[in-house]
Amino acid sequence: MLLVACAAGGGNAPATPPMTAPAPAAVVTGQQAYARNCLSCHQADGYGVPNMQPAITGGTWVQGEVRALALFVLTGGFNSAERKESDSHNVMPAFRQLPDAELAEILTYIRQKFGKGASPVSAAQVADARASLPAAP
Secondary structure, rough: OOOOOOOOOOOOOOOOOOOOOOOOOOHHHHHHHHHOOOOOHHHHOOOOOOOOOOOOOOOOHHHOOOOHHHHHHHOOOOOOHHHHHOOOOOOOOOOOOOOOOHHHHHHHHHHHHHOOOOOOOHHHHHHHHHHHHOOOO
């Protein structure tokens, strides 16, 4: 059965709200992985805990080059001059234990949510960054 409605009053019918596109799967699973691995320090809003963990919302690492961000998260940022000059007192752990696909989903989520819609991250990009690291001790 096909029903067709027509507003006959010169356009006085209430406006239909625009349809919302579903979130890409990588963002949804990235949000779940973020909740498991990052939320307690960086918080749901990405602003971190003052004087403890830094904000990632709008941060240059989040919006910047994918390879640099992946390396930062894989290593915990231990070699970063920015990290050494931070007001945050807790050091982020290295996340080398996460599979490339899961880390790509987290990075895609944070780039979309906290990085002003920055481009998605692929597992291949994370794998490429990981391959440039020295072997883990």
